[in-house]
Amino acid sequence: MTAASTTTRPRQQVPPGSSRAVTAAQLSRTQRILLGILGTGSLIALWQLGASTGVIPPSALPGPAVVAAALPGVLTSGEFLGALGDTLLTWLIALALGSAAGILIGLVTSAIPFLRRPSMVVVNVARAVPATALLPIAILMFGLATEMKVAIAFWAILWPIIINTSYGVLGTEPLRLDAARSMRWPWWRRQVYVTLPSALPSILTGVRVATGTALVVVIAAELLGARSGVGTFLRLYQQALRPDIVYAAVIVVGLLGALLYTVLVRLERRAVGWRASA
Amino acid sequence: MDLHVEGVKKVYGDGPTARLALDETSFTVESGQFISIVGPSGCGKSTLLMMMAGLLKPTAGGIRLGSTPISGPPPGVAVVFQDYGRSLFPWMTVGKNLSMAAAADKLPKAEVARRVDEALTAVDLAGTQALYPWQMSGGMQQRVAIARALVVEPTVMLMDEPLAAVDAQTRADLEDLVLALRDRYDMTVAMVTHDIDEAVYVADRVIVLAAHPGRLIADIPVDLGRRDQLTTKAEPEFVKRRAEVFTLVRRPAATSSAGSDAELDGRPSELKA
Numbered sequence: 060m061t062a063a064s065t066t067t068r069p070r071q072q073v074p075p076g077s078s079r080a081v082t083a084a085q086l087s088r089t090q091r092i093l094l095g096i097l098g099t100g101s102l103i104a105l106w107q108l109g110a111s112t113g114v115i116p117p118s119a120l121p122g123p124a125v126v127a128a129a130l131p132g133v134l135t136s137g138e139f140l141g142a143l144g145d146t147l148l149t150w151l152i153a154l155a156l157g158s159a160a161g162i163l164i165g166l167v168t169s170a171i172p173f174l175r176r177p178s179m180v181v182v183n184v185a186r187a188v189p190a191t192a193l194l195p196i197a198i199l200m201f202g203l204a205t206e207m208k209v210a211i212a213f214w215a216i217l218w219p220i221i222i223n224t225s226y227g228v229l230g231t232e233p234l235r236l237d238a239a240r241s242m243r244w245p246w247w248r249r250q251v252y253v254t255l256p257s258a259l260p261s262i263l264t265g266v267r268v269a270t271g272t273a274l275v276v277v278i279a280a281e282l283l284g285a286r287s288g289v290g291t292f293l294r295l296y297q298q299a300l301r302p303d304i305v306y307a308a309v310i311v312v313g314l315l316g317a318l319l320y321t322v323l324v325r326l327e328r329r330a331v332g333w334r335a336s337a
Numbered sequence: 338m339d340l341h342v343e344g345v346k347k348v349y350g351d352g353p354t355a356r357l358a359l360d361e362t363s364f365t366v367e368s369g370q371f372i373s374i375v376g377p378s379g380c381g382k383s384t385l386l387m388m389m390a391g392l393l394k395p396t397a398g399g400i401r402l403g404s405t406p407i408s409g410p411p412p413g414v415a416v417v418f419q420d421y422g423r424s425l426f427p428w429m430t431v432g433k434n435l436s437m438a439a440a441a442d443k444l445p446k447a448e449v450a451r452r453v454d455e456a457l458t459a460v461d462l463a464g465t466q467a468l469y470p471w472q473m474s475g476g477m478q479q480r481v482a483i484a485r486a487l488v489v490e491p492t493v494m495l496m497d498e499p500l501a502a503v504d505a506q507t508r509a510d511l512e513d514l515v516l517a518l519r520d521r522y523d524m525t526v527a528m529v530t531h532d533i534d535e536a537v538y539v540a541d542r543v544i545v546l547a548a549h550p551g552r553l554i555a556d557i558p559v560d561l562g563r564r565d566q567l568t569t570k571a572e573p574e575f576v577k578r579r580a581e582v583f584t585l586v587r588r589p590a591a592t593s594s595a596g597s598d599a600e601l602d603g604r605p606s607e608l609k610a
Binding site for chain 1: 428
């Protein structure tokens with residue numbers, strides 16, 4: 060940390076981003092891992108119990124052992140990996156396009172006063188339309204290929220990102236803008252060095268939430284029509300009456316989603332560490 | 338350069354909800370002078386300072402720096418805000434906060450670096466460039482905010498209750514620091530405060546405002562020579578001027594309508610410029 064390299068040793072404050080971790084940090088690392096294992100283990104035990112007592116029919120949900128047995132096959136299947144790659148690429152494109160467009164539109168519409176109200180009306184109307192409801196239109200416009208999935212996911216995340224961006228921009232501390240004005244910064248410099256950093260925490264929260272939304276919507280589009288991707292894979296094996304493979308694939312996607320989310324939370328903390336104590 | 342405040346008036350809003358924050362006010366701050374502006378809450382002292390800074394447009398009248406009318410933040414005028422926590426940029430290091438203050442002046446890099454060093458040394462914070470403001474104590478942060486104002490080597494420094502948010506000891510230190518900086522940087526200083534002792538201690542002149550509507554009611558010279566926290570406050574001149582200002586701020590009844598005592602608690606103040 061930079062503080063250590065200087066001669067003055069200031070009153071140290073809580074390291075950035077750790078405010079929420081305080082209670083978790085009181086548990087040791089081992090304890091946390093054990094508790095995690097306990098939670099997951101109980102769930103699997105319940106699952107096993109349901110399967111062996113016959114409460115859950117194996118055609119709906121095979122036992123954990125059966126699903127686990129299907130995992131290596133799924134993980135090494137070119138078909139699944141190809142579908143996974145396809146889904147992830149679609150997700151990434153939608154996320155990049157949606158974030159770029161959403162942040163840009165959000166910044167412009169909230170930085171220019173007379174655009175605020177009209178754009179908020181449009182955003183609120185548009186975001187009320189569920190993305191999946193637009194699937195038939197998207198299929199008509201883009202067919203069943205990747206473009207269609209990107210378009211649907213783009214729609215789903217564009218509006219919340221615009222809203223989060225505007226929220227951040229409008230929440231900029233007026234005194235900081237006054238300070239910038241008193242230093243005779245031109246408009247663009249105030250936007251880049253004051254408004255944008257002020258809005259960044261809110262923007263990043265929007266993008267983090269959009270990450271989950273985009274993945275859900277891409278897979279939904281695949282389930283409901285698209286020609287390729289994990290959703291298509293799931294549909295195929297569901298129809299082939301192979302629930303073990305379906306669940307194994309779902310577990311892989313779930314773990315991947317959790318991993319991506321964790322990475323994003325870390326990145327967010329690093330980018331806006333000042334927020335915790337500012 | 339002298340700072341001329343000429344018939345300045347500020348009305349917030351318009352129509353039936355319009356509120357007169359500051360009635361026609363005129364005075365001149367001579368070059369190199371240190372004035373303090375005191376008054377009860379709602380007297381328009383911050384509004385006045387923000388107009389002097391070019392951050393707020395007067396409804397009537399005008400302000401000139403030398404012969405140049407102020408229509409926006411002028412070069413050579415620096416502002417220190419009351420709340421350092423909300424005026425510094427927490428996403429920038431101390432060094433960056435300071436160097437960015439000179440961004441509009443388009444100076445050579447080496448010159449900016451020299452000024453940043455000098456300003457930090459002047460506020461006794463040399464070597465803190467790599468820190469972030471939020472890693473520092475309140476008193477240190479306010480010194481960073483003051484140093485940021487010094488980077489442009491201002492001829493005029495405007496301070497809006499700069500010491501209101503720090504503890505008493507820090508406050509006394511900062512009062513002396515600001516006085517020393519005035520000499521070191523050869524500045525004209527206008528400082529808004531609600532602390533009467535502080536107003537008399539630091540200034541060559543105390544401008545007293547009354548509230549509802551805000552207006553100038555007295556302009557009191559203070560002849561104290563070199564200040565010292567230990568002895569100055571016991572000098573007859575200090576005691577006399579303090580009593581004078583105190584009476585005016587506490588009981589402006591002779592010059593104002595009824596109900597002014599209630600304003601001392603600051604409750605009716607909707608004004609925050």
